[in-house]
Amino acid sequence: MYVLYSLLLACAAILSLPWWLVQTLRLGKYRVGLSERLGFVPARLRNAKPGSIWVHAVSVGEVLAVSRLITELKDAYPATQILVSTTTATGQRLARERLGETQCFLMPLDLGFAVRAYLNALKPRLLLLAETELWPNLLHLARKQGTAVAIVNARISDRSFPRYRRFGWFFRPVLANVDLFLTQTAGDAERLRQIGAASERIQVSGNLKFDIRPHPSSRLAEALRAAIAGGSPIMVFGSTAEGEEEIVLEAFQQVRKKVPAAVMVLAPRHPERFDKVANLIVARGIPLVRRSAWSSTGTLNSGVFLLDSVGELASVYGIADVAFVGGSLVPVGGHNILEPAQFGAALVVGPHTFNFREIISIFEKGDAIRIANAHDLAGSLLGLLGDTEDRRRVGQRGKALFEQYAGATQRTLQALRPLLAPGKARGQ
Numbered sequence: 001m002y003v004l005y006s007l008l009l010a011c012a013a014i015l016s017l018p019w020w021l022v023q024t025l026r027l028g029k030y031r032v033g034l035s036e037r038l039g040f041v042p043a044r045l046r047n048a049k050p051g052s053i054w055v056h057a058v059s060v061g062e063v064l065a066v067s068r069l070i071t072e073l074k075d076a077y078p079a080t081q082i083l084v085s086t087t088t089a090t091g092q093r094l095a096r097e098r099l100g101e102t103q104c105f106l107m108p109l110d111l112g113f114a115v116r117a118y119l120n121a122l123k124p125r126l127l128l129l130a131e132t133e134l135w136p137n138l139l140h141l142a143r144k145q146g147t148a149v150a151i152v153n154a155r156i157s158d159r160s161f162p163r164y165r166r167f168g169w170f171f172r173p174v175l176a177n178v179d180l181f182l183t184q185t186a187g188d189a190e191r192l193r194q195i196g197a198a199s200e201r202i203q204v205s206g207n208l209k210f211d212i213r214p215h216p217s218s219r220l221a222e223a224l225r226a227a228i229a230g231g232s233p234i235m236v237f238g239s240t241a242e243g244e245e246e247i248v249l250e251a252f253q254q255v256r257k258k259v260p261a262a263v264m265v266l267a268p269r270h271p272e273r274f275d276k277v278a279n280l281i282v283a284r285g286i287p288l289v290r291r292s293a294w295s296s297t298g299t300l301n302s303g304v305f306l307l308d309s310v311g312e313l314a315s316v317y318g319i320a321d322v323a324f325v326g327g328s329l330v331p332v333g334g335h336n337i338l339e340p341a342q343f344g345a346a347l348v349v350g351p352h353t354f355n356f357r358e359i360i361s362i363f364e365k366g367d368a369i370r371i372a373n374a375h376d377l378a379g380s381l382l383g384l385l386g387d388t389e390d391r392r393r394v395g396q397r398g399k400a401l402f403e404q405y406a407g408a409t410q411r412t413l414q415a416l417r418p419l420l421a422p423g424k425a426r427g428q
Contacts, residue, residue, distance in 0.1 A: 001170070001173065002137060005136050005137070005170075006111055006112055006137060009110060009111060010111065033089070033092065033106040036105050036106040037106050037107070037109050037114070038108070038109065038114055039108050039109070039111070039113055039115070039116075039117040039118070040117070041105075041118055041121040042105060044102045045102075045105060045118075045121055045122065048081060048083065048121060048122045048123070049080075049081045050123040050125075051080065051081075051124070051125045052080065052081040052082065052083055052122055052123070052124045052125065053073060053077075053080055053124060053125065053126045053127075053420075054084075054118075054122055054124040054126070054127045054128070054147075055070060055082060055083070055085070055128045055130070056084075056087075056107060056127070056128065056129045056133055057085075057086055057091060057095065057130040058086065058088065058133060059086065059087060059088040059091035060088070060090050060091050060094050060310065061335065061336055062086075062130040062131055062153075063084075063086060063091050063094050063095050063098065064094070064212050064314065065130060065131075065153055065208040065209045065212065066084075066128070066130050066152070066153070066208060067098055067099075067212075068211050068212070068213065068409050069152065069208060069412055070082055070099065072409055072410070072413050073413065073416075076413065076417075077420065080125075080420075081103075082099075082103065083103050083104070083105070083122060083124070084099055084105075085104070085105050085106065085107040086104070086106060086107060087106070087107045090270075090271060090310050092104060092106055093310055093311070094310060094311045097311060098311075105118075110136065110137045110138055111137065112137050112141065115135075115137050115138050119141055119142060119145050119147065123145075124142075124147050125147065125148065125420065126147065126148045126150065126416070126419055127142050127147050127148070127149045128150050128151075128152055128416075129149070129151045129152070130151075130153055130208075131151075131153050131154060131155055132154050132155055132156060132160070133151070134171065134174055134175070136170075139174055139177035139178060140174070140177055142177065148179050148180075148419040148420075149177060149180075150179060150180040150181075150182065150415075150416060150419060151178055151180070151181050151182065152182045152205070152208065152416075153182065153184055153205075153207060153208040153209070153408070153412075154181050154182060154183040154184065154188055155184045155185075156188050156191035156192060156195070157333070157354065157355055158354045158357065159333065159354065159355075161191055164191075165194065165195055168195055168196055171195055171196055172195070172196030175192070175195070175196050176196075176198070178201065179201060179419060180201055180203070180415065180416070180419060181197055181201055181202045181203070182203055182204075182205040182412050182415055183202060183203070183204050183205065184204075184205075184207040184358065184408075185207075185358045186204050187358060188204075189202045189203075189204050203415055205408050205411040205412045205415055206405065206407060206408030206411055206412075207338075207359065207405070207408055208408045208412065209336055209338045209339075210338055210405045210406045210407070210408055211406055211407070211408055212314065212339060212342070213342070214314050214315040214318060219296075220309075220315060220316060221315045221316050221319050223296040224265070224300070224305070224316065227296070227299050228263055228299075228300045228301075228319075229261065229299070229300075229301055231261065232261040232262065232263050232302070233259060233261070233262050233263070233321045233322070233385050234262075234263050234319055234321050234322075235255075235262060235264050235265070235321065235322045235323070235385075236264075236265040236267070236313075236316055236317055236319070236320035236322075236324070237264060237265065237266045237267065237323075237324045237326060238267045238313050238316075238317065238323065238324070238325055238326060238335070238339070238340070239267065239268075239269040239313070239325060239335040240266065240267070240268050240269060240277075240326035240327070241326055241327045241330050241332045242273065242330070243329075243330045244326050244327075244329045244330055244350075245266070245268065245277050245280050246280065247329050247374045248264075248266070248326075248329075248377070249266075249281065249286065249304075250378070251378040252264045252286070253284065254382075255378060255381050255382055255385070258386075259385055260302060261301070261302055262302065262385070263300055263301075263305065264303070264304045264305070265304075265305045265307055265316055265320070266281075266304050266306050266307065267306075267307035267313045267316070269326060269327065269335070271308070271310060274290075274292075274306070274308035277306065278306055278308070281304050281306065286304050287301075287302060287303025287304065288303060288304050288306060289304070289305050289306070290305075290308050291305065291306060291307050291308050291309050291312070292308050292309065314339045317339050317340035317342075317343055317345055318343045318345075320340055320343065320345040321345065321384075321385065322345065322346045322381060322385065322391065323340035323345040323348070324348045324381075325337045325340065325347065325348075325349050326350075327352070327355075328349040328352050329351075329352065329373070329374055329377070330350075330352060331352045332352060332355075333352060333353065333354045333355030333356075334349060334350075334352060334353035334355050334356050334360070335355070335356075336356065337356065337359060337360070337363065337369065337398075338359065338402055341363070341368070341398040341399060341401065341402045342399060342402045343395075343399070344395040344396055344398065344399040345398070346370070346384050346392075346394040346398075347363065347368065347369040347370065347395075348369070348370045348371075348372055348377070348381065348384070349369060349371055349372075350371070350373060350374075351371060351372075351373055353371075362401060362405070363398060363401060366397050366398075366400075366401050367394070367397060368394055368397035368398035368400075368401055369398065370383075370384065370394065
């Protein structure tokens with residue numbers, strides 16, 4: 001099965017090579033770290049101590065989610081080296097910033113020779129995968145080497161669940177390589193059982209994203225608060241996707257007609273789109289300040305502050321009166337509403353939030369979020385800006401829910417302890 005999978009993956013890589021080349025030449029994507037992805041272990045990792053913990057976090061959201069868990073693991077196991085891989089370059093930059101360059105690397109392609117090179121070099125005692133990263137060769141070869149495997153913050157999305165069920169004959173043996181699944185919800189646990197995971201290996205630990213806290217090194221939020229005139233309402237639009245900026249900019253222009261002093265902080269999800277979004281703002285005649293060109297001594301009276309940086313959005317939510325979380329006006333599935341919720345910002349999302357169905361449901365039941373489509377977004381924003389008490393109530397209810405559901409990090413740490421016990425053999 002694994003030989004067939006590897007052959008199919010290699011064929012897919014060859015057939016898609018023109019697309020990869022275009023992405024590299026046009027956008028500069030995937031150029032950095034290509035050798036690491038192909039299984040060439042960087043020199044900084046070749047002296048890794050045997051018995052390390054290898055944590056894999058796909059991108060920025062997963063890096064943020066596991067950051068606190070990594071801190072707790074370091075405190076609990078100070079003699080154990082913790083190494084972190086990511087799939088995306090943006091996730092890698094954030095991981096290096098938070099955890100140190102010598103501890104981080106790009107995830108190799110799931111081809112036997114590439115994965116085996118890292119397992120042989122790192123000799124990890126535990127492999128932790130954030131959310132649901134089911135890489136067949138990685139899991140299979142880790143098991144052969146005797147490495148324990150756990151998937152933390154596990155979730156099975158509405159989009160991926162039918163695919164997993166359809167190919168259950170393939171995924172059941174893949175799932176058998178995992179010692180422990182720590183799921184976000186009971187619903188995720190049930191879905192794992194339905195696609196073939198053993199019940200005795202599944203525990204519900206909660207969502208690590210409820211434990212995300214802003215990184216203390218970020219000073220941008222303080223600088224922005226000082227630069228924006230007192231009384232000016234601040235709306236933060238985070239993680240917007242292709243096709244959303246036109247909608248939110250139109251809504252912002254309608255808001256400005258009634259609230260001229262309003263300030264929008266706009267953070268597109270993907271860095272390669274920063275310039276395109278800047279051009280959209282200029283084309284509409286809206287005053288624009290880019291984070292990359294801004295001096296912290298400059299004032300911001302109105303218009304758009306384009307957050308063309310990585311890793312600063314979470315803390316900037318702390319100054320928001322209203323926070324819109326993107327990927328939800330278009331069918332991307334939404335992004336993490338917990339980052340702004342922890343600060344008590346009044347939350348607004350679009351109707352497409354299937355990636356965070358349980359969290360959205362919790363906030364809907366608690367009347368701690370507003371859901372708006374493209375046509376009524378401006379009205380929802382104006383309603384919150386025009387009613388200070390309602391805005392405050394919505395934000396405070398969201399903050400209370402965030403605090404109520406916190407604690408997944410400690411539950412995850414406790415569940416992992418048996419896998420890290422001295423002399424612990426796999427499957428015992």
